[in-house]
Amino acid sequence: MAAVTSTSTSSRSSTVVRANRLPFWKIFPKLMVYVLLTVGSVTMVMPFYFMITSSFKTESAINAVPPQWWPSPFIIDNYKQLLTMIDIPLLFTNSLIIAVIVTVVTMYTSALVGYVFAKFSFWGKNFIFMAILATMMIPWPVTMVPVYQICLKLGLVNNFGGIIIPSLFSTFGIFMVRQFMHTIPNDLLDAARIDGASEMATFHRIVVPNSMASISALGIFTFLWSWDNFLWPLIVLMDERLFTLPLGIAMFAGRWWTSFGPVLAGATVSVVPVLIVFLIFQKNITEGMTMTGIKG
Amino acid sequence: MASIAGTTTGSLANPRNLSWRKILSSRNRFVMAVIIPTIIFYLLFAYLPILGSLAMSFTGVDTMLAMKPVWIGLQNYIQAIGDTLTWVSLQNSFAFTLVSVPLGTISSLAIALMLNSITRQRAVFRTIYFIPVVTSMVAVSIVWKWMYQPAFGLFNQMLSVVNLPELKWLNDPNLAMFAIVIMSVWKSLGFNAVIFLAGLGGIPKEYFEAAAIDGADGWKSFVHITLPMLQSTTAFVVITGVINCLQVFTQMYIMTKGGPFDSTRSIVYVIYERAFVDFMGGYSASLAMILFVIIMVISLFQLRMYRQNWEY
Numbered sequence: 001m002a003a004v005t006s007t008s009t010s011s012r013s014s015t016v017v018r019a020n021r022l023p024f025w026k027i028f029p030k031l032m033v034y035v036l037l038t039v040g041s042v043t044m045v046m047p048f049y050f051m052i053t054s055s056f057k058t059e060s061a062i063n064a065v066p067p068q069w070w071p072s073p074f075i076i077d078n079y080k081q082l083l084t085m086i087d088i089p090l091l092f093t094n095s096l097i098i099a100v101i102v103t104v105v106t107m108y109t110s111a112l113v114g115y116v117f118a119k120f121s122f123w124g125k126n127f128i129f130m131a132i133l134a135t136m137m138i139p140w141p142v143t144m145v146p147v148y149q150i151c152l153k154l155g156l157v158n159n160f161g162g163i164i165i166p167s168l169f170s171t172f173g174i175f176m177v178r179q180f181m182h183t184i185p186n187d188l189l190d191a192a193r194i195d196g197a198s199e200m201a202t203f204h205r206i207v208v209p210n211s212m213a214s215i216s217a218l219g220i221f222t223f224l225w226s227w228d229n230f231l232w233p234l235i236v237l238m239d240e241r242l243f244t245l246p247l248g249i250a251m252f253a254g255r256w257w258t259s260f261g262p263v264l265a266g267a268t269v270s271v272v273p274v275l276i277v278f279l280i281f282q283k284n285i286t287e288g289m290t291m292t293g294i295k296g
Numbered sequence: 297m298a299s300i301a302g303t304t305t306g307s308l309a310n311p312r313n314l315s316w317r318k319i320l321s322s323r324n325r326f327v328m329a330v331i332i333p334t335i336i337f338y339l340l341f342a343y344l345p346i347l348g349s350l351a352m353s354f355t356g357v358d359t360m361l362a363m364k365p366v367w368i369g370l371q372n373y374i375q376a377i378g379d380t381l382t383w384v385s386l387q388n389s390f391a392f393t394l395v396s397v398p399l400g401t402i403s404s405l406a407i408a409l410m411l412n413s414i415t416r417q418r419a420v421f422r423t424i425y426f427i428p429v430v431t432s433m434v435a436v437s438i439v440w441k442w443m444y445q446p447a448f449g450l451f452n453q454m455l456s457v458v459n460l461p462e463l464k465w466l467n468d469p470n471l472a473m474f475a476i477v478i479m480s481v482w483k484s485l486g487f488n489a490v491i492f493l494a495g496l497g498g499i500p501k502e503y504f505e506a507a508a509i510d511g512a513d514g515w516k517s518f519v520h521i522t523l524p525m526l527q528s529t530t531a532f533v534v535i536t537g538v539i540n541c542l543q544v545f546t547q548m549y550i551m552t553k554g555g556p557f558d559s560t561r562s563i564v565y566v567i568y569e570r571a572f573v574d575f576m577g578g579y580s581a582s583l584a585m586i587l588f589v590i591i592m593v594i595s596l597f598q599l600r601m602y603r604q605n606w607e608y
Contacts, residue, residue: 030413131343230433285430
């Protein structure tokens with residue numbers, strides 16, 4: 001029996017996905033794999049393709065049988081109509097402001113708290129950590145009404161604060177950053193302390209720069225999550241002028257369902273910015289995901 | 297001598313350090329400054345609400361309008377258990393979960409295996425599969441609702457091309473839920489595939505080489521090496537999948553509003569409606585508590601099941 005060295009599956013660097021040639025697939029022609037993957041890719045993209053192209057079609061062209069692959073005529077009236085019915089720039093800005101604030105704050109708090117849990121010991125630390133982690137298991141319908149009432153009492157209803165404050169700390173973020181912080185050598189921190197740096201300075205000057213990989217991955221996740229957040233803004237925001245983009249589009253689609261053109265234009269508007277952010281940062285995202293160390 | 301940050305010598309974990317000077321040392325002040333607000337936050341936005349929900353589930357008056365809550369004991373629970381909608385919606389959520397999770401897990405594993413076997417263009421494919429994941433569920437629901445249209449929708453057009461009869465999709469009580477399942481699985485395929493991909497990357501090549509030397513063929517090494525080594529990854533995918541599917545809401549809200557005939561009314565949809573549309577806060581809370589218990593039981597059961605399988 002050949003000696004097999006058991007490799008540790010924990011702590012991986014950012015270049016994770018190795019070229020494991022599974023013998024099973026060697027038998028299967030590689031070509032077949034590419035074909036299947038391509039077919040799959042088409043199904044992934046097809047709905048978006050139709051969404052975007054249809055937003056430039058006339059109403060009759062949208063419902064054409066067989067479907068039009070390219071808009072003819074190519075019109076932008078749907079977008080014009082959309083803009084007259086709902087204030088897209090306003091919704092967009094609302095979503096952007098909320099997403100940016102939530103992202104920045106979450107990155108900062110997750111980094112701080114993750115750092116403390118990773119590098120310090122104190123009374124009750126494990127218990128507190130478990131208690132925080134346990135909150136991930138709470139189904140949000142359980143907390144949504146009381147949290148709404150708390151926000152009511154704190155004056156956070158119907159304004160951005162109601163969305164931002166409950167998102168101040170992210171359990172997922174704390175967990176993810178903590179995992180990563182374990183890789184920062186303690187000697188580095190001690191050296192800084194010996195040199196007279198205060199704890200905050202140590203954090204800002206050493207810890208943060210060294211963990212930017214995980215913090216930025218977290219930032220991107222948070223941004224995308226915040227943008228997509230639907231139910232909570234639905235509950236908390238009542239003034240239409242404060243609505244986030246998904247909320248505004250959903251309301252619009254609900255009311256004007258039969259006019260597909262503007263509705264699909266609305267869907268396009270809420271998807272395209274996110275898509276662009278994703279395509280720019282995709283390497284970061286997938287690395288961040290593999291970094292969460294889903295392992296044995 | 298290298299000292300480990302936060303060693304017991306200076307930390308609050310060491311009982312010899314309970315002099316005020318040591319407690320208020322710079323390091324300890326830092327820790328407290330970070331941890332105390334964190335604790336307050338989680339108490340305020342997580343644990344207090346759970347207790348609040350529990351308390352509210354025993355009251356009758358609409359607590360949303362801050363009227364004086366009236367204690368009615370278990371009446372909400374009795375009403376909930378007696379209401380057929382409760383059972384129908386639970387059934388819907390369970391059906392959704394029981395179809396989505398196996399379907400999603402197996403397909404994303406298949407995709408991960410395929411991605412793992414190619415080196416070129418892997419990143420490109422990975423990105424493409426991830427696109428539905430990052431797009432807004434609202435937008436996706438809108439597009440799929442349009443595609444599922446009976447008259448001119450894409451799906452029925454595809455069916456007519458191969459001479460199959462048109463389906464009513466979202467308007468068909470027997471089909472609507474399944475239609476939403478397909479969309480939901482489609483949307484999260486890439487996410488789970490990337491997780492499986494990461495898990496596959498952690499399997500040492502040597503295992504496969506050793507098996508090949510011992511004469512194992514492709515299928516055997518898949519079943520006896522790949523699958524066991526993926527257990528914790530699979531556990532993660534399945535458990536989070538179940539927890540998320542049981543709480544499905546947005547798709548139903550946008551695509552079908554719970555219809556037709558309550559066939560897509562999930563339990564969370566009912567909880568939402570009772571609380572924010574019917575203003576029955578206490579009743580909604582009792583439903584939420586029931587859901588909470590169900591999810592807890594299922595999660596613990598799953599965790600125990602997977603823990604047993606982890607010895608290999």
